[in-house]
Amino acid sequence: MSRAGLDDRIVLEAALEITDRGGLEQLTLVAVAKKLGVRPPALYNHVNGLPDLRNKLMIDGLHRLKDELARATAGQTGDDAVWAASQAYLAFARKHPGLYEATQRPQHWQDGDVQEALRQLMDIIFRIVSPFGLDEEAAVHTVRGLRSLLHGFASLEGQGGFGMPLNVDESFRFVVYTFLAGIQSR
Secondary structure: OOOOOOOHHHHHHHHHHHHHHHOHHHOOHHHHHHHHOOOHHHHHHOOOOHHHHHHHHHHHHHHHHHHHHHHHHOOOOHHHHHHHHHHHHHHHHHHOHHHHHHOOOHHHOOOHHHHHHHHHHHHHHHHHHHHHOOOHHHHHHHHHHHHHHHHHHHHHHHOOOOOOOOOHHHHHHHHHHHHHHHHHOO
């Protein structure tokens, strides 16, 4: 029987806090149990071990990112929607560095629930680029390019990879709008 008040969501929130504070490698069942004041076996009422917890964390992160992008782009189209989505993406990675890292684990991408969460996220991104009037192939290339740009920037920044004395936000704006200019010039 589970400790009173302990449920799947509380376990997931504890995992998120640990992951955001110390990175995905700091996430262990022992760490989650300690944070919640229970013994590790109590967690098995909510997860089937660490791989399952990481999988659930990934799904939660993908849903949260999708929701952030949807909120940021509501009522926006074209360049404005891409810029709003880009800002929301980077803000998500900055606010939740461990959770963002959890969303980037390809070993979980074959899971059906992960695939559904990825599909929903990709639907938002394809909706964002649809006003550009791209054919299907060009839309896929555009989405891949945008995701690469956003993930690369977020990852480099998160790892302290921008050491030059220039404003990082200005660099981000520059690369996103340069990307948009490339789409427009097609």
